[in-house]
Amino acid sequence: MSSPDGPAPTGSTPPAWTPSARQRERDAYRRTRARRSTAVALLSTVTLAAVAVLGVRASPGWPRVRASFFDLDVALASLPAVLEGLWLNVRVMAVCAVVIVVVALALALARTVRGPAFLPLRLLATGYVDVFRGLPLILVLLLVGFGLPGLRLQGVPTDAVVLGGLALVLTYSAYVAEVFRAGIESVHPSQVAAARSLGLSRGQAMRHVVLPQAVRRVVPPLMNDLVSLSKDSGLISILGAIDAVRAAQIATAEYANFTPYVVAGVLFVLITIPLARVTDVLARRSGWLGAQSGLAGAGAMR
Amino acid sequence: MRTARLTALAAVAALALAACAPVDETAGPAATATDGALPTLTDGVLTVATSNPAYEPWVVGDDPSSGEGFEAAVAYAVAAELGFAAEDVTWVEASFDQIIAPGAKSFDIAVNQVSISPERAENLDFSSPYYETTQAVVTLEGSPAADATSLADLAEVRIGAMVGTTSLTAAQDAIDPSTAVSAFNDNDQVKQALTSGLVDAVVVDLPTALYITAAELDGGVLLGQLPDSAGGDTFGLVLDQGSALTPAVTAAVDALREDGTLAALEQEWLTDAAGAPVLE
Numbered sequence: 001m002s003s004p005d006g007p008a009p010t011g012s013t014p015p016a017w018t019p020s021a022r023q024r025e026r027d028a029y030r031r032t033r034a035r036r037s038t039a040v041a042l043l044s045t046v047t048l049a050a051v052a053v054l055g056v057r058a059s060p061g062w063p064r065v066r067a068s069f070f071d072l073d074v075a076l077a078s079l080p081a082v083l084e085g086l087w088l089n090v091r092v093m094a095v096c097a098v099v100i101v102v103v104a105l106a107l108a109l110a111r112t113v114r115g116p117a118f119l120p121l122r123l124l125a126t127g128y129v130d131v132f133r134g135l136p137l138i139l140v141l142l143l144v145g146f147g148l149p150g151l152r153l154q155g156v157p158t159d160a161v162v163l164g165g166l167a168l169v170l171t172y173s174a175y176v177a178e179v180f181r182a183g184i185e186s187v188h189p190s191q192v193a194a195a196r197s198l199g200l201s202r203g204q205a206m207r208h209v210v211l212p213q214a215v216r217r218v219v220p221p222l223m224n225d226l227v228s229l230s231k232d233s234g235l236i237s238i239l240g241a242i243d244a245v246r247a248a249q250i251a252t253a254e255y256a257n258f259t260p261y262v263v264a265g266v267l268f269v270l271i272t273i274p275l276a277r278v279t280d281v282l283a284r285r286s287g288w289l290g291a292q293s294g295l296a297g298a299g300a301m302r
Numbered sequence: 303m304r305t306a307r308l309t310a311l312a313a314v315a316a317l318a319l320a321a322c323a324p325v326d327e328t329a330g331p332a333a334t335a336t337d338g339a340l341p342t343l344t345d346g347v348l349t350v351a352t353s354n355p356a357y358e359p360w361v362v363g364d365d366p367s368s369g370e371g372f373e374a375a376v377a378y379a380v381a382a383e384l385g386f387a388a389e390d391v392t393w394v395e396a397s398f399d400q401i402i403a404p405g406a407k408s409f410d411i412a413v414n415q416v417s418i419s420p421e422r423a424e425n426l427d428f429s430s431p432y433y434e435t436t437q438a439v440v441t442l443e444g445s446p447a448a449d450a451t452s453l454a455d456l457a458e459v460r461i462g463a464m465v466g467t468t469s470l471t472a473a474q475d476a477i478d479p480s481t482a483v484s485a486f487n488d489n490d491q492v493k494q495a496l497t498s499g500l501v502d503a504v505v506v507d508l509p510t511a512l513y514i515t516a517a518e519l520d521g522g523v524l525l526g527q528l529p530d531s532a533g534g535d536t537f538g539l540v541l542d543q544g545s546a547l548t549p550a551v552t553a554a555v556d557a558l559r560e561d562g563t564l565a566a567l568e569q570e571w572l573t574d575a576a577g578a579p580v581l582e
Contacts (some may be wrong), residue, residue: 068404150498158499160484240462240484240500253466256402256422
């Protein structure tokens, strides 16, 4: 819609297209409407925010709430312990994420594999997904964390972080397996047919044709699960490990002040937001994101 | 027309906020224990909070209304001192976070082995202390910690304690173990971690330690008391910050201490600490 103002350059070349007076009138009208709607949006946002802020600040309990949740001294005092806990969250998340993706992909492949001989494998994978997707994570943590070492078997870990990580992998791989399966099944059958007609085996077709398309389709939901995992990594604290949330809880009890929870919350948001932006950048670089915007007539959807 | 709509929006927002605006806190003049006009949540009723579950020997059978167990008995003694009959005492549940929350409280006083500390006193009101305790180390027969006789022996094993308790900080400070002390949600999980082998020894307050080694743990061993917190850990009744009841409740606890009631209740409900040597 951008067009050069002023008249086209004159010369031997044919004159370039210039918008008619009517078109310029329309453009000007649209610009004023756009400015107006921006102003209205701004004004309403600011008004609502002001009403909310004033309302909260005018409430009789506000000084107590501010002292209980936004105490700078307590925030600074609890920050080192919360940061140390967060480092545990990050490590657990990173290791578990890799293991989960591997296990989940294997599960998804086991569920989509064809042929009567593979029935036990399909049944096993389906049962696993049904059970661990159905069980609340906290139950899996308690059962694995307190039950497994209670058996006192040789070689069973008694480390809270390892046991907690195991419970996370069991639960999350069931979720992620379903995400992968959805991706695999969303690839059109003609893709497999084409691959097979080129002489690829079933396995090769899956590996070179179906999986690459499936994986890129499920990146956004996978991202969801990763963010979710980063927060649930804190649940291993019920087995004794001290993560960011637990460290904040300890500091909260010490000072009888909730500020450490706010500190932990801010830190969690600070690590999950960049996570989302990094995936966006990766996706854009690989050319998946907004791939449809290049199609004629497929601009941003309104 | 747009402006009208906008005004309406602002008006609705203001109304919504006004609707959820809380009433002003009523802070009456400080009443005395004797005139029977204490500003409690409900007139003529003293609402007391404790945790759920409540553990022995503090509350027997998780039923504080029976008055059995040290803290249940103390609550009824304080209520009587304030002029409330036993049937005028109501019990409610409150977690530690609920006890310290800044909003309107669901209780007049909370009794839940809350240790008095200067940091906590900045955000809570405490009565004067009704009990003084030390922290003790418990393990199981056959555990790597079973033969420990000193703090140095304990530094090499895995220690567990309940989150948010002075047991946890005392364990960290006094033992200074090579692996960080594990924190669990409640004392049931602390015991479970000990029997599962997630930790080798646990730190709890001395009356709890005596109770769980005698009654709850198979092969439980009380290794001894921690020195640093000895004499330093006092439990107080918790009230909302600036509560009008605080002076009266403190006066009641002081009176109970002076007339020997607290000592008698200790005698009745808390096992004798003899036989728990102080670890060096």
